[in-house]
Amino acid sequence: MIRTLRNPAVALGALCCTLFATGTALAQQDKGKAVYDKVCVACHSAGIAGAPRLGDAKAWAPRIKTGIDTLYGSALKGKAPAMPAKGGATDLPDADIKAAVDYMVAAAKDGGSGAAATAPAAAAPAAAAAAATKPRPAALSFNRLLKPASKRNPPPPEDGIHDPQNDGTHALQPPLQVFESLPRSNAGNRVDWVKALDNNLIAPRWDRTDPAAAPVVMDLNIVREVKGSMPDVVYPHKQHTAWLDCSNCHPQIFIPQKGANQISMAAILLGQKCGVCHGKVAFPVSECRICHSKKKNVMPVKNAQAN
Amino acid sequence: MRLRHPRAPWRSALALVAAVWIGSIGTSGEARAEYADVVINNYSDAAGMRPVIFPHWFHRIRFRCKVCHADLGFQFKAGGNEINMVKIIDGQFCGACHNGDIAWSVENCNLCHSGKPGTPTQVHESTIQKLAIQPQAGGQQ
Numbered sequence: 001m002i003r004t005l006r007n008p009a010v011a012l013g014a015l016c017c018t019l020f021a022t023g024t025a026l027a028q029q030d031k032g033k034a035v036y037d038k039v040c041v042a043c044h045s046a047g048i049a050g051a052p053r054l055g056d057a058k059a060w061a062p063r064i065k066t067g068i069d070t071l072y073g074s075a076l077k078g079k080a081p082a083m084p085a086k087g088g089a090t091d092l093p094d095a096d097i098k099a100a101v102d103y104m105v106a107a108a109k110d111g112g113s114g115a116a117a118t119a120p121a122a123a124a125p126a127a128a129a130a131a132a133t134k135p136r137p138a139a140l141s142f143n144r145l146l147k148p149a150s151k152r153n154p155p156p157p158e159d160g161i162h163d164p165q166n167d168g169t170h171a172l173q174p175p176l177q178v179f180e181s182l183p184r185s186n187a188g189n190r191v192d193w194v195k196a197l198d199n200n201l202i203a204p205r206w207d208r209t210d211p212a213a214a215p216v217v218m219d220l221n222i223v224r225e226v227k228g229s230m231p232d233v234v235y236p237h238k239q240h241t242a243w244l245d246c247s248n249c250h251p252q253i254f255i256p257q258k259g260a261n262q263i264s265m266a267a268i269l270l271g272q273k274c275g276v277c278h279g280k281v282a283f284p285v286s287e288c289r290i291c292h293s294k295k296k297n298v299m300p301v302k303n304a305q306a307n
Numbered sequence: 308m309r310l311r312h313p314r315a316p317w318r319s320a321l322a323l324v325a326a327v328w329i330g331s332i333g334t335s336g337e338a339r340a341e342y343a344d345v346v347i348n349n350y351s352d353a354a355g356m357r358p359v360i361f362p363h364w365f366h367r368i369r370f371r372c373k374v375c376h377a378d379l380g381f382q383f384k385a386g387g388n389e390i391n392m393v394k395i396i397d398g399q400f401c402g403a404c405h406n407g408d409i410a411w412s413v414e415n416c417n418l419c420h421s422g423k424p425g426t427p428t429q430v431h432e433s434t435i436q437k438l439a440i441q442p443q444a445g446g447q448q
Binding site for chain 1: 342
């Protein structure tokens with residue numbers, strides 16, 4: 001070893017090899033995580049149908065003992081009672097599925113014996129890897145007050161509100177399992193609920209017990225002229241009466257008479273008027289133009305003189 | 308607090324701990340549950356149960372707003388309905404469906420009572436909660 005190190009060229013080569021190997025290992029790990037986040041997470045996060053949960057050392061230990069090839073086999077071909085072949089993502093190449101298995105096995109070992117025991121063989125390049133993967137302090141994050149995309153719609157045990165110590169938490173449905181089949185939006189649950197209903201992707205009951213009951217939808221738009229430069233508000237009864245009863249809004253929140261209601265964005269932000277639902281359960285106030293949608297008839301501005 | 312009670316440092320210390328604790332619940336970046344998840348903690352903490360978390364997203368796939376908010380009389384206010392287990396067992400509020408007939412029954416305590424102990428009553432991710440500067444610590448009603 002000492003002799004090797006005396007030769008700078010060989011030493012450099014060895015270093016490069018180590019770095020390259022580390023790089024590939026990291027890339028492989030990232031791929032495994034990506035596949036896990038996309039496919040496996042649906043069951044292996046919450047432990048649905050007996051699936052061993054990610055990082056649950058106890059559940060994984062007997063499985064790991066059977067050998068990595070057995071695990072690869074189970075993942076690729078499926079396993080009774082509930083594991084489908086390739087976790088249902090049959091279009092993925094075998095290598096991706098294997099990477100995901102590696103990722104979950106590594107996570108289980110992490111969970112069991114601490115982060116230090118991840119890969120004893122990789123102890124030497126660990127220092128270099130740590131420099132590359134070390135998470136930046138929160139103070140340096142791109143927008144420290146904004147929720148990053150990776151933290152949207154987490155499964156209940158990871159959402160910070162549900163108690164992961166509670167067995168019931170793990171039986172709850174992870175939202176993404178449903179949301180992936182629904183039209184997306186840019187805010188709220190990131191689901192366009194109105195579109196989901198219009199396209200018959202969901203069939204929420206209008207009556208508690210009668211699945212056939214249907215609402216009487218009222219198709220009437222109310223235009224509210226607003227001060228300032230924002231486009232006027234068009235309020236559609238149609239989308240609202242598809243979900244709600246007249247008595248939900250009238251007369252307590254809105255007097256059913258044109259011009260009788262004082263509405264301001266300040267009131268809405270504080271949870272009054274439209275804000276009783278919008279900003280709590282219906283799409284939030286960040287989606288200005290869904291409501292402010294009618295262009296004003298502005299007098300043409302003579303700007304010839306300005307030029 | 309400190310100015311008014313210079314001789315009771317434990318009070319300011321307690322207030323500080325409480326402020327940090329409440330702040331960590333209401334404003335921490337940790338909590339990232341679904342938009343419109345309602346935490347109801349009117350009586351749970353005091354009764355030694357976990358707070359209830361009601362997922363709007365799950366229910367609105369199955370029922371329109373009208374069923375609960377018009378037919379069953381749920382007010383549009385988190386914690387504003389004074390729901391307790393007796394009412395539920397008697398078929399009011401959640402009990403109108405969670406009766407073993409339309410939906411699973413009350414014996415599944417931990418499916419509803421699944422919140423972290425001490426989580427205050429709130430509409431999660433509501434506009435007021437999302438303001439960068441909190442109007443008050445500990446979220447809102």
